[in-house]
Amino acid sequence: MELENVIKERRSIRAYEDKPVPEEKLRKVLEAARLVPSANNRQPWKFVVAKEGKRRQELAQAANYQTFVGEAPIVIAAVATNTEHIMSCGVPSHPVDLAIAVDHMTLAAVNEGLGTCWIGAFSQEKVKKILEIPKEYRVVALLPLGYPKEGKGIKVRKSLSEIVCYETFQE
Amino acid sequence: MELENVIKERRSIRAYEDKPVPEEKLRKVLEAARLVPSANNRQPWKFVVAKEGKRRQELAQAANYQTFVGEAPIVIAAVATNTEHIMSCGVPSHPVDLAIAVDHMTLAAVNEGLGTCWIGAFSQEKVKKILEIPKEYRVVALLPLGYPKEGKGIKVRKSLSEIVCYETFQE
Numbered sequence: 001m002e003l004e005n006v007i008k009e010r011r012s013i014r015a016y017e018d019k020p021v022p023e024e025k026l027r028k029v030l031e032a033a034r035l036v037p038s039a040n041n042r043q044p045w046k047f048v049v050a051k052e053g054k055r056r057q058e059l060a061q062a063a064n065y066q067t068f069v070g071e072a073p074i075v076i077a078a079v080a081t082n083t084e085h086i087m088s089c090g091v092p093s094h095p096v097d098l099a100i101a102v103d104h105m106t107l108a109a110v111n112e113g114l115g116t117c118w119i120g121a122f123s124q125e126k127v128k129k130i131l132e133i134p135k136e137y138r139v140v141a142l143l144p145l146g147y148p149k150e151g152k153g154i155k156v157r158k159s160l161s162e163i164v165c166y167e168t169f170q171e
Numbered sequence: 172m173e174l175e176n177v178i179k180e181r182r183s184i185r186a187y188e189d190k191p192v193p194e195e196k197l198r199k200v201l202e203a204a205r206l207v208p209s210a211n212n213r214q215p216w217k218f219v220v221a222k223e224g225k226r227r228q229e230l231a232q233a234a235n236y237q238t239f240v241g242e243a244p245i246v247i248a249a250v251a252t253n254t255e256h257i258m259s260c261g262v263p264s265h266p267v268d269l270a271i272a273v274d275h276m277t278l279a280a281v282n283e284g285l286g287t288c289w290i291g292a293f294s295q296e297k298v299k300k301i302l303e304i305p306k307e308y309r310v311v312a313l314l315p316l317g318y319p320k321e322g323k324g325i326k327v328r329k330s331l332s333e334i335v336c337y338e339t340f341q342e
Contacts, residue, residue: 001173001174002172002173002174003172003173003174003177003278003279003282004199004203004279004282006174007203007206007275007278007279008206010206010208011208012208027331028175030331030334030335031331032175032178033334034328034329034330034331034334035178035179035181035326035328036274037181037182037183037277037289039289039291041327043328043329043334045334046334046335046336046340047334047335047336048336048337048338048339048340049335049336049337049338050337050338051337051338052338055338064259079340087291087292088235088291088292088293088294089291089292089293089294089295089298089310089311089312090295090309091266091291091309091311091312092266093291095262095263095266095267095270096266096267096269096270096291096311096312097270098267099266099267099268099270099271099274100270100273100274102271103207103270103271103274103275104178104274106208107174107178107278108174108175108178111174111175118208118210120210120258120259120260120262120264120267121258121259121260122259122260123259123260124260124261127260131338131339131340132339132340133340134340137340138261138262139260140260140262140267141260141262141267155206156212157205157206157214158205158214159205160198160201160202160205163201163204163205163214163216163217163218164201164217164218164220165217165218165219165220166219166220166221166222167219167220167221167222167223167226167302168219168302168303169217169219169250169302169303169304169305169308
């Protein structure tokens, strides 16, 4: 699909078909993450792909009981494997790096006819336990992946004039 | 362009043509940022578009004297206007939200024949002063935008098998 259409069509999907995702489509979604930039090209990440039903149910429970998370045939955990690096602007690099990777996956999913939803509401501790993730690492997002069951919603967004200013900051 | 080609072609551009960016192309890049998701749809951002030559030079100096930043005809500062919200997973939402927006801009730029480069190496204090950004806000990235001068480089990335694991975490 054309990039512009992918961007327009992407939305948060909170209902999924009970239908497996072909391996090739999953591979393309992961490949999109693989190609993203990261601070100093450290690629400080691991993507844990959960498909087993019981594990997905546990992840849904760990995600504040958002049941749709477990209904998706795949849940991907985006794990930062270096959480200490701070960019000289003062912002830690791992949430930025991981967000770039996950953003790419959300777009690649649309391109494959699939849906996703950014999940930031979950217990860090419980998800780490379920996926056997070492303590020193950090899960930045969970991403259910599957065929969308729901129709197209409306994106409610601020206008460009509200979010863009020129030369200097204006409220 | 097709999404897959955009993703493959995007790379960090560190040399720009001395050639203005048409308004319509800039608008499309900003529109791509406008449409992204954010935690609770807060859209906690402002994008400051700097075009004036002197200001771009100052930004380049504030970006650890990376002169190519000032050579791009446009420098966009991605500003988080809410830095306090923490997702229940423990990750602050503003670096994630802003990274999603900037990632979309980097892809939309490629689609318009333009180049960008994520800049995280800059003085938060100096950039805020140059762009008159309130103290309580935070610049997450600078993004030079312009026609790329340099040829295509090679992306050095880990393989999928190094970054993906199934069901549970594996080093």
